[in-house]
Amino acid sequence: MQNFLGFQEVQAVAVCDVDQDRLDKAKKIIDDKYGNQDCATYRDFREVISRDDIDMVSLAVPDHWHAITAIMAARAGKDIFAEKPLALTIGQGRRMSEEVKRAGVVWQTGSWQRSKDHFRLACELVRNGRIGKVHTVKVGLPTGKSCEVQPVMPVPEGFDYDTWLGPAPEAPYTEKRCHYDFRWILDYSGGQLTDWAAHHCDIANWAMKTEHTGPISVVGKGEFPEEGLWNAAVHYWIECEFAAGFKMILADGKYFKNGVRFEGTDGALFVSRDGLWTEPEGLKQSAVKPNEIHLEISRNHTGNFLECVRSRRTTITPIEVAHRAITIAHLGNIAMKLGRKLQWDPQCERFVNDEQADKMLDRAGRSPWLL
16 A cells, blocks of 8 residues: 555555554555545445546455455456455466456556566576576475464454455454464465465466466475464475476475575576576676567566556556466465375366365355355
8 A cells, every 4th residue: 555655646545444443544644645634444345446436456455355355346447456365266366367357457466576677587587598498496485384272352342353254264253363364374375385476486487488377287295283273384395297397396494495496407596585696606697688588677566557557558467477376386285285196287277087176276155255
């Protein structure tokens, strides 16, 4: 929200939250920015998207709410900036992508690493063959978290907890279930695996030109908490094979440094939020020539979205690209849960002759919040 307030061509007119305390704080930030008291507040997002004077919305809700809010906003004709990971399940992500395409709205995913020069350069170097033919991509993600069994607590005043749960199963309120910590609970998210794969698998796909496909097989092993509130994998190792002939490995900090490492026949390249390193070292100074592959340039993720709202062009991180990136992590969670190697058809987005695995591609919702 505050990123948008930095652009003069944007006027924030409304905020919505099921937590009154956070709602009031958001309204104050906007009113202080404009020096007035005009920002409207809502507890129900449907009232926001029903307003004809609102052109675009920013969705910063827990993962289990992404699909419902996004699809309703798209059907209302709103352009959308939405946080990652794209969706709670592969099925929801596919539905979201189709609905956004059908509605013709502009979509930007908050996988902002694409708007950083050194990430783009890393992908250009890989695509232009500087390290030869890539045989292995190592995606390093953070180690997961665990906590003890939590006591049932009274719902804080002003917090609509039932709506926060929304399509997720009923569960007693406790502080470490909600807000930031929802990420470590599989009813609402996929742990550190999905929280960070949305960034790093996106970069891996960008470099390997696999943004509109996926792996053909996946196998994984994970260590899940045996007790306590948080139940997403703490440690994990996931291996994916791609039809293009390379392997992608996703693993936590027990195994890999945070970032993406590309290993090829003529060298290696590692990129993270801290910078870019190459083997041999001089590769990173290798200029991309005019006749070589150049990827789209975006130096401000929010600004790129606004430019595309005006031009109706595709953003730097469109919804289908985000769907394909997070699908890799979802496949990993499914493989770890089933404990066996799975064959995947990235075109029809189904497992090969595996009904048990196919049942894990989506989840039933809690009424009335059904897709």
